[in-house]
Amino acid sequence: MFLELFLGFFTFLLIWDFIHKRRKNKLFKNAGIPGPKGLPLLGNILKLINENTETLTYFNKSMRTKYGKIWRMWFFHQDRVFVQDPKYFESILSSQQVISKNNSYSLLLPWLGDGLLLSTGSKWHARRKIFTPTFHFKILEQFVEIFDQQSTVMAKKLYDKADGKTVIDMFPVVCLTALDIIAETAMGVKINAQMNPDFPYAKAVTEVSQIIATRVIKGNQRYDIPFMITAPHIAFRLKKHISLMHDFTDTVIKERRVALEKSIADGSNKPLDVSDDMGVKKRMAFLDVLLQSTVDGKPLSNADIREEVDTFMFEGHDTTTSGISHTCYLIARHPEIQQKLFDEIRQVIGDDKNKAITTRELQELKYLDIVIKEGLRLYPPVPIIGRMTDSDVVLNGKLIPANTNITLLLYAALRDPEYFSNPDEFIPERFLNEKIDPFANVPFSAGPRNCIGQKFALLEMKSTISKLLRHFELLPLGAEVRPMQNLILRSASGINVGLRPRVYS
Known part of the structure; x- marks a missing residue:
């Protein structure tokens, strides 16, 4: 009896699977979108059984070849x-019908909640409306002081290893710097992560990012129940680290809310739109903006605020860490470019390497601009982004069915020889001499769901990299990078450089 029930149920699943996939496979065929032949029920999941975040780059190359x-x-x-x-990027990223994130992002929900990164519809529009004025350049330039202070701490700590011989993995160094910066700008608190390299929050972010990236490609970990059954120890670690991060954020939110209520009671609080005598709005952490914002006349709850703060803490330090580290790696291996950068820095800022940099000076570092652009092209911090079609939609002449997960492989596209000459070479001048399709170079995405924090990230990158170059000569030491397509781009071999104290002649 049991065997008959099992065979009946299995037959039902096979029929359902065939019917479920039939229409989409027909539309894919008509649109000229090929793919490997799959097994009933399993599809193509077995093709990824031996893949990991490091081999994914080579897997994608092999699929493109075929x-x-x-x-x-x-x-x-x-x-x-x-x-x-x-x-295809322009039609996908500009479309109002392909605005939802694909289902891989659902793995981030336990950590980030339904915040700005993951939300859609009216909730996303309302939250985006709150944050957009916060990223106005006049507001962002007030954070330059924080960028400068924290990168100064980083430089001072690096002198101990700046002997011209020691190999330094820049990722963990920059990660702590970026964490100090985003904690102060997003939450208004100094966590001094650089003075405490074993800061639990930083370790938790790294661990959770790796676990989630692995879950995306591993069939047995992709869904919660199989994940908990086949990898219970990893599921436990994931839950533990997310809880640690949530506890930290909750504590800060509660403390800031109490302080806000106290300032309102004693009359010392100022509205969000109040400016100083010079007409410049006061510097406020993103958390302060959330605490004083309303949606449909109602204040945001602590839970609402936490999902946004957690989103900014993740997106605001891991991505800039990747961008800064990889760009330093490239600069170290191209001494002629490094010399041009240093000459520009001396011309704009002068020879006092301890002088605090200003926003105006950062804007004048034009060569550094294109160096960073080229670094982000070769090593985009977010190597893969995803969208979901909410309905049948035509994208660049191809009819894509509703509820299709679309994965944009930015890392591969930004090295496409049809759009970039010598695509694997580090040539910053290409942004001066070549006409580049704006949708061929989208390290911050594009369209309505582009990265709201890209101006913040670029200012932070310019401030931090220029600080390093003022203090040190970057040397090509250590192993070459081996890209890992994690939630953000990392390297399995580290992102290595050597340092030597800068000599001003």
Whole structure:
């Protein structure tokens, strides 16, 4: 009896799977989107069984060689279209019908909640409206002081290793600096992570990011129940680290809310739109903005605020860490470019390496601008982004069915020889001499869901990199990078440089 029930249920699943996939497979075929033949129920999940975040780059290359710049795969009952052709990016990223994040992002929900990164519809519009004025340049320039102070701490600590021989992995060094910066700008608190390298929050972010990135590609970990059954120790670590981060954020929010209520009671609080005598708005942490904001006339709850603060803490330090570290790695291996940068810095800032940099001076570092652009092209901090079609939609002439997961492979697209000459070479001048399709170079995404913090990130990158170059000569020491397509771009071998104290002649 049991065997008959099992066979009946299994037959039902096979029929359901065939019917479920039939229409989409037909539309994919008509649209000229190829892909590997899959197994019933499992789809193509077995093709990824031996892959990990380091081998994913090579896997994507092999798929492009076989199927072209756009292909499809089935992960159990879910379809996914992979795109690494910039000519599709404009139609996808600009579309109002492809504004939702794909289902891989759901793995971030236990950590980030339904904040600005993951939310959609009216909630996303309301939250985006709150934050947009906060990223106005006049507000951001007031954070330059924090960028400068924290990068000064980093430089002082690096002198102990700046002997011209020691290999330094820049990622963990910059990570603590960026964490200090985002904690002060997002939450208004000094956590002094650089003085405490074992700061639990930083370790938790690294661990959770790696676990979630692995879950995206591992069939047995992709869904919660199989994950808890087949990898219970990893599931426990994930829950423990997320709880640690939430406890930290909750504590800060409660303390800031009490302080806000006290300032309102004693009359010392100022409205968000109050400026000083010079007409400049006071510097406020993003948390302060949230505490004083309303949606439909109602204040945000602590839970609402936590999901936004957690989102900014994640997106605001891990991504800039990747961008700064990889750009330093490239500068160290191109001495002629480093010399041009140093000459520009001396011309703009002068020879006092301890002088605090100003926003105006950062804006005048034009060569540093294109060096960072080229660094982000070669090593985009977010190597993969995802969207979901809410309805059948035509993208660049191809009809894509509703509820299709679209994965944009930025890392591959930003090295496309059809759009960039010598695409694997570090040539900052290409941004002066070549006409570059704006949708071929989208390290911060584009369209309505572009990165709201990109101006913040670029200012932080310019401030931190210029500080390092004022104090040190970057040397090409250590192993070459081995890209890992984690939630953000990392390197399995570290992002290595050597340092030597800068000599001003």
